[in-house]
Amino acid sequence: MKAIYRKEMRQYFHSPIGYVFLAIFIFINAFYFLLQNLLTRSGDITDYFRATITLEMFLIPILTMRSLSEEKKQRTDVFLCTMPVRRTDIVLGKFFAAETVFLLGLAVTLAFPAILAACGSVQLAITAGNYLGIILVMSAFIAVGIFASSLSENQIVAAIISYVIIFLLWYSYGLGTAVRSEALLALLNRVSMMRLYSQLVMGVLDPAAIFLELAVTFIFLFLTAFVLERKRG
Amino acid sequence: MIKATHLTKRYGANMALYDVNFTIGKGEVVGFLGPNGAGKSTTMNMLCGYLEPTWGQVEIAGEDMAERPLEARRHIGYLPEIAPLYMDMTVAEQLSFACQLRRLPYKGRALRDYVAGLCRRTDLTDVQDRLIRNLSKGYRQRVAVTQLLAGDPEILVLDEPTVGLDPRQTREFRDLIRDLGREHTVILSSHILSEIRSVCGRILVFLEGELIADGEPEALQESLSGRRVLLAEVRGERQTVTAALEAIGDVLSVKPDEQTGPEQWLYRVSHRPGTDIRAQVYDTLKTLPCTLLTLRPQEVSLESLYLQITQEREGA
Numbered sequence: 001m002k003a004i005y006r007k008e009m010r011q012y013f014h015s016p017i018g019y020v021f022l023a024i025f026i027f028i029n030a031f032y033f034l035l036q037n038l039l040t041r042s043g044d045i046t047d048y049f050r051a052t053i054t055l056e057m058f059l060i061p062i063l064t065m066r067s068l069s070e071e072k073k074q075r076t077d078v079f080l081c082t083m084p085v086r087r088t089d090i091v092l093g094k095f096f097a098a099e100t101v102f103l104l105g106l107a108v109t110l111a112f113p114a115i116l117a118a119c120g121s122v123q124l125a126i127t128a129g130n131y132l133g134i135i136l137v138m139s140a141f142i143a144v145g146i147f148a149s150s151l152s153e154n155q156i157v158a159a160i161i162s163y164v165i166i167f168l169l170w171y172s173y174g175l176g177t178a179v180r181s182e183a184l185l186a187l188l189n190r191v192s193m194m195r196l197y198s199q200l201v202m203g204v205l206d207p208a209a210i211f212l213e214l215a216v217t218f219i220f221l222f223l224t225a226f227v228l229e230r231k232r233g
Numbered sequence: 234m235i236k237a238t239h240l241t242k243r244y245g246a247n248m249a250l251y252d253v254n255f256t257i258g259k260g261e262v263v264g265f266l267g268p269n270g271a272g273k274s275t276t277m278n279m280l281c282g283y284l285e286p287t288w289g290q291v292e293i294a295g296e297d298m299a300e301r302p303l304e305a306r307r308h309i310g311y312l313p314e315i316a317p318l319y320m321d322m323t324v325a326e327q328l329s330f331a332c333q334l335r336r337l338p339y340k341g342r343a344l345r346d347y348v349a350g351l352c353r354r355t356d357l358t359d360v361q362d363r364l365i366r367n368l369s370k371g372y373r374q375r376v377a378v379t380q381l382l383a384g385d386p387e388i389l390v391l392d393e394p395t396v397g398l399d400p401r402q403t404r405e406f407r408d409l410i411r412d413l414g415r416e417h418t419v420i421l422s423s424h425i426l427s428e429i430r431s432v433c434g435r436i437l438v439f440l441e442g443e444l445i446a447d448g449e450p451e452a453l454q455e456s457l458s459g460r461r462v463l464l465a466e467v468r469g470e471r472q473t474v475t476a477a478l479e480a481i482g483d484v485l486s487v488k489p490d491e492q493t494g495p496e497q498w499l500y501r502v503s504h505r506p507g508t509d510i511r512a513q514v515y516d517t518l519k520t521l522p523c524t525l526l527t528l529r530p531q532e533v534s535l536e537s538l539y540l541q542i543t544q545e546r547e548g549a
Contacts, residue, residue: 003333007319014321079317079380082281083334084307 004085004093008067012101021063025105028055033112043120045113046201049130053197056134057141057170061162063101064145065155067094068224072153077228087228091146091221098142106134126201133200136213137193141166143220150227169193169216234259234388234418235280240289242275242442249275253289253444255437259387262414264429265422267439273422274314276439277392280420281311294387307335310381314392316373320366324357324376325349327365328383335384347383355379355409371402378409388418395428407432462531463502464490465514469523471498477517483508501531 012018029052036047071077080090116122141162148161172188193216196209235257242250250272257263265273278284280291282302291298296305319327328348332339339347352358355375360368365376374394381389391410395403410432413419423429429436430450438446438453446453467474471489478487483505489498504510511528518525 003330006333007330010326011319011321074317074320075313075315076317076319078278078283078311078313080334082283082306082309082311083331084303084336085334086303 001089001093001096004080004090005097008094008097009100012097017063017066018101021059021101022105022108024062025056025059025102026108028052028059029105029109029112033109033115037112037116043116043122045116045122045127046130048112049134049201053134053137054170056138057166058163060102060138060141060166061145061148061159063098064142064162065149065159067098067146068150068228069153069155069158081228087225088221090228091224094146095143095221098146099139102138102142103135106131106138129200129202129205132210133197136200136210136217137197140169140193140213140216140220143217143224144169147220147224147227150224234261234294235420236290236292237276237280238290238292240276240279240286240291242272242279242284243287248442250279250286250442253439255444255447257418257420257435259418261435262410262419262421262433264433264436265420265439266424266426266429266436267422268424271439272442272444273439274392275442277311277390277420277422278313281309281390282306283311283313307384308386309388309390310383310386312377312381312389312391312394314396316377318365318373318377318380321364323362323364324352324368325361327376328352328361328380331380331383337384351379351382354382369402371398371405374398374402374406375409378413382413386417388420389413390420392422393424394421395423395425403428461504461506461508463504463510463514463528464531465500465502465518465528466493466497466526467500467518467523468494468497468526469518469521470496473521474498474500474518474523477521478502478514481510481513481517483510483513497526 012021029048032051032055033048036042036051037045068077071080081087113122113127144165145158145162148165149155149158151161152158170193172192193213196213199206199209235255237253237255240250240253241248253272253276265276267273275284279286279289279298280293282291282298282305285299291305293305294308296308298305319330322330325345325348328351329344332344332347337344337347349358349361352361355378357372357375357379360372365373368376378389378391378394394410395406398406407428410419410421414432419432421429421433434449436446436448436450436453437444465478475487475489478484478500481504485503485505486501487503488501490501491499493499502510502514514528515525
């Protein structure tokens with residue numbers, strides 16, 4: 001897994017993709033921090049997080065779309081899959097590399113609550129809840145993105161598949177109104193990423209919510225390994 | 234070393250490979266021969282654990298590919314038809330990556346030294362710091378083979394490795410494969426007969442998903458043609474010589490093929506495969522009032538046999 005992780009990191013930063021992602025990520029975050037907090041002189045960090053999270057959601061597929069698509073296109077997937085490496089190691093190496101790049105961007109945003117703290121006060125529990133929420137949600141979306149990229153050799157198609165799945169996971173709460181079945185409604189409510197995130201943002205540390213977000217991440221990583229395995233069948 | 238039993242691959246209704254069986258021993262250099270779509274690559278993909286057979290079993294160095302894939306893959310290096318290289322890596326980076334995937338116990342300087350050693354082995358030292366994107370096809374192919382050598386797996390599987398190379402690169406590449414064949418078990422696929430014959434000691438012929446022949450190039454030539462031909466140039470009376478040659482046991486037919494001088498003919502003497510009648514021909518002609526000028530076996534070209542078989546099959 002380490003070898004794949006290192007290779008991925010090198011590829012992110014030997015090509016424009018890592019820098020472009022980080023630049024857009026930091027720009028969007030800084031812009032919204034300026035808009036939501038500095039210009040309005042608001043000390044409430046949640047406004048800033050609420051504004052950025054939907055945009056970040058759309059950035060994740062840019063980071064993950066080439067992950068396995070490019071391997072398939074260049075036929076390097078044959079090389080990886082015939083080396084003595086587990087399929088799960090390939091998937092995890094790629095996942096953790098994308099996660100690292102995302103966390104690098106997120107680390108920069110730690111400056112924003114620090115600025116608020118310097119100028120006034122910051123609610124630590126809420127800030128921590130926001131960060132935890134954003135990390136859990138984005139991890140799940142990174143897993144979705146990697147899964148989508150295992151389905152097509154075309155990066156654009158991979159990105160579109162990611163957007164569709166991310167959209168469904170995020171807004172499944174909203175879809176509830178169109179559903180007649182009680183059981184399905186309850187399920188949609190339960191797995192809606194938006195709802196899970198909202199709970200964490202409010203400082204409610206619900207273990208079930210955390211578990212569900214981790215489960216979504218795990219399921220998509222598992223599905224990716226399954227797709228790689230299925231290529232054998 | 235390699236054992237394939239009842240290998241079968243079906244894609245929906247399409248049978249890509251049907252009941253293929255073979256065993257390849259240590260140190261053999263084997264050629265997979267067949268037209269495009271005959272099942273060569275499918276077989277190779279299954280031997281290397283990329284594709285799972287619909288039925289059948291692959292065993293590599295005693296390890297079952299389905300049950301112990303990691304252990305089995307440890308013994309194999311696979312070069313698919315399109316060289317699997319990362320264009321944005323340098324040669325040294327690509328080779329280091331291959332070493333890391335094989336979990337070789339080298340780090341830092343030791344890894345660099347090991348990679349430099351690999352480069353020396355296949356003449357890549359001059360280009361080891363260049364991006365693969367900027368290399369010629371010949372060099373890329375060389376890098377792709379070199380990365381297989383990381384960790385020295387005993388078996389190398391090369392799928393059409395010389396496609397797209399110019400004649401000089403092709404020759405160099407064949408020399409490289411011949412060198413590798415001294416220390417490794419090599420499987421090579423091609424639809425070019427001369428290539429396989431120049432490198433391989435054994436040929437497996439694939440056609441429409443079936444293994445239709447398996448053997449040494451010469452034996453294959455014999456068994457496919459069903460007869461061998463000796464060319465004898467003799468000066469002497471035609472009828473006498475023909476009758477004398479026909480009288481030799483194991484001779485199937487004698488035909489004066491071409492007049493090469495006054496009272497001098499080139500005879501085509503067909504005889505049973507597996508027999509050597511040269512001494513008998515010499516002894517027989519010695520007793521007659523004639524002179525034997527040349528005596529040589531006729532090469533029945535594998536090329537023509539191969540075309541004949543494939544056309545017969547396709548026609549049927």
